[in-house]
Amino acid sequence: MRINNIKNPKKIMYEIKGANIPSRFFFAPINTGLSENGILKEEFFDFYKERSHNSIGINYVGNVAIDPEYVTNSNTAYFTDETNQWEKLVKSISNCGSVPGIQIACRNSSLIPIRKMINNNVEDYLNTVRKDLINIPKEGIQDIINKFIDTSIKASDLGFNVVQIHAAHGYFLSQLISKSLNLREDEYNASDLIFLKEIINGIRDKKPNLIIDLRISFLEGITNEMQEKKDKEVLIKKLIDLDIDIISFSNGIYDINKQLIYPLEQWGHACFIKNIIGYAKKYPNILWNYAGNIWGLEELELEKLPNNLSFSLGRSLIADPLFVEKSINNKTHLINKCEYKNKCHYYSLNLSHIGCPIYELNKNSI
Incomplete structure (x- = not known):
């Protein structure tokens, strides 16, 4: 990794695997719900095009399932034979100035995703997940591993420069890396990370220049915070030995506490x-990425932060697609700020797709 423009922390750029990433600010992977039977709706293209600029380093298309069998909900995107729609999307993102990225995900659970923000029956969730993980045969895990590899290779063939492996928020890989959830004692235990190694090596074998990002939940909300931090320290020491380029930090498990994923405003900026x-600071050769409650670039105090720390923005860019551009060019007074209306996490509100009252109100001025 090479870092450019280090004298201006707002305009830092990265060179990774031959790709020029024009900004340290990324559009976070979002499950928009704007897909039906794997076919992207027209609003899907508009959503990502509007949030692609050279002020957005990587524009992540979020939560694309490895197979229709492993979707989060009925409106989750996945690859079909209609590959032209994905090529169109990639070209649109790239032409607007961002590097096209994609988040590859797998939800494999006997549980229906909860809609409420906080699960009042956590023990039932934990017991069910532990049993699911114990009972899934090795062949089932290997099939998922192969699908992660194949989907990542296909994404690269379609033009995506970055693939983010989703191992956060209680998705299948998130469960496998969790010592609180994965009680297996075979090679697919939570300590050896054989499944991650197989995925990464399988991708690298075919796509050596693909930028690989791994997203984890630093805090899961299962045990106490001190214990979870200790567990993640052990995990991260193992992750840095894998052939990955970016490690992205998120938090939470959807089926336990969504507030860790969508932090409350009162928790503070970049909480x-x-x-x-x-x-x-400790691992300067990896690009690290932070997400959660970023509503102002000045508040980040970038000059005090490591240059290899990047940022994924969700709600701020949903409310105003030009949030970063306005911030960098000292036009913060023109930003249409997120007011925590919460329609961005639509599933919790029993809605079929993403929405934002702030964006809708001001879209003609953006």
């Missing part, structure tokens, strides 16, 4: 950033 700074 979890302290958990990642030390790792970015």
